[in-house]
Amino acid sequence: MTNLRIAAGDPAPDLERVLNASFASCRRHYDKRLTLERVLVHVIEDDGARAILNDCMPAGKVAALHGNMRTVVADQLAARANALKWPSGGPSGLRARLAQYMTIGAAKLDNLLERTISPGEHLQHAMLEATVRAINMASPVDLRVLLFAIVRHRIGLAASALEEHGLDRYRLACRIAHGAAxxxxxxxxxxxxxxxxxxxxxxxxxxxxxxxxxxxxxxxxxxxxxxxxxxxxxxxxxxxxxxxxxxxxxxxxxxxxxxxxxxxxxxxxxxxxxxx
Missing domain, CATH: 3.30.1390.10 (Ribosomal protein L7/L12, C-terminal domain/Adaptor protein ClpS)
Structure with missing residues (x-):
């Protein structure tokens, strides 16, 4: 059992790997907002996390969830791109093309083009909940704890999609905590x-x-x-x-x-x- 108190926690290697892949994906798509849904795409691609999900979802649903999350991320990116227009009415995609071809002074260019990547609100919420659990277990924040936090607290579109694809929330909680229901x-x-x-x-x-x-x-x-x-x-x-x-x-x-x-x-x- 755990007392509830908030303290800082360091990510375990598996979570750090997923977050690095998620940030790299943002950079490739010139996306300055790292959403929980994009992180879930890379969580599913992790062998350990995918094995847990396969134990707690109907056959074939994990692959379907992965495809659905990739679509959600693409839609999020398209919506943000459509909302950003130059004063002249030119497409915001011009920023991406400039960033792709201008390589001199990359740090200044990043600042000029507002390419700083920041976590979305739901990702921050999930990381906070995961940190609370992990610190009280005297363990690093790993993928299992993050997945537990998303599901336990039904955070964002990520949690909704998991349930829509047949996830048994309680079975997943028990699978993460004990290895069995x-x-x-x-x-x-x-x-x-x-x-x-x-x-x-x-x-x-x-x-x-x-x-x-x-x-x-x-x-x-x-x-x-x-x-x-x-x-x-x-x-x-x-x-x-x-x-x-x-x-x-x-x-x-x-x-x-x-x-x-x-x-x-x-x-x-x-x-x-x-x-x-």
């Missing part, structure tokens, strides 16, 4: 023969915020606030905690409620049942 990872435990009670166990992870765990304990398991806070800290410090003993049918129903809330909020909380 939570439903498959923890719920099936061996019970002692004849057992008619079960312990509901919640496990620690690096992605789920502490406040969400407290909310689960209070709303689903009806713990008083002080008890929920103490139980959350036990989970955080010891790796897991028993959160109640119930008749087996009730325990299973409560586990379903815990996982349903986690799915609804796209938090990869891990929980399961064990013999009482």
């Amino acid at each position: 939570t439903e498959d990872a923890e719920r099936d435990h061996a019970f002692a023969p004849g057992s008619d009670e079960a312990r509901l166990v919640i496990f620690n992870d690096d992605y789920t915020p502490m406040l969400f765990v407290v909310e689960v304990l209070e709303s689903v398991l009806a713990m008083p606030p002080a008890q929920a806070q103490a139980c959350m800290m036990q989970i955080h410090q010891e790796g897991q905690a028993d959160c109640g003993v119930f008749p087996l049918a009730i325990a299973r129903a409560k586990l379903d409620d815990v996982l349903a809330l986690a799915r609804d909020r796209c938090e990869p909380l891990r929980a399961g049942l064990a013999s009482a």
Whole structure:
């Protein structure tokens, strides 16, 4: 679990590689705005990120998403080009042609032609959310954390396109956090023969915020606030905690409620049942 606090974080090599490719693409197209959608194009081209998406989307949809994002980026670039006109009415593409053929004094030319590349609002939002998560995990900001942030917070056209192409948001969150969907990872435990009670166990992870765990304990398991806070800290410090003993049918129903809330909020909380 993570506390929410904001601090600076350095990108991991995979994210740095994708961002460098994204900036290079902007330069090739004389585009001074780096959008989250352009970055997603290069995220999909990364082998690791594409493998995760393939696990969480229907067959063939990742390739379709890649093509769709390339179209979105082209449309964005065309819209900005059409909005920029010289006072005489000449096309703004003249700037691109000048930049292509004039090589002397490149730095001054870049400034004159306003070719400084800046991140778009949605990209800044995604990087901020990814940094918050990564710093609290004491790890660099990598592609998995960035992808998690985009999906978890439904940021921009990038997140909308992912969902439109069949992405299972919760499965992706669990795949990034644990390597598998939570439903498959923890719920099936061996019970002692004849057992008619079960312990509901919640496990620690690096992605789920502490406040969400407290909310689960209070709303689903009806713990008083002080008890929920103490139980959350036990989970955080010891790796897991028993959160109640119930008749087996009730325990299973409560586990379903815990996982349903986690799915609804796209938090990869891990929980399961064990013999009482």
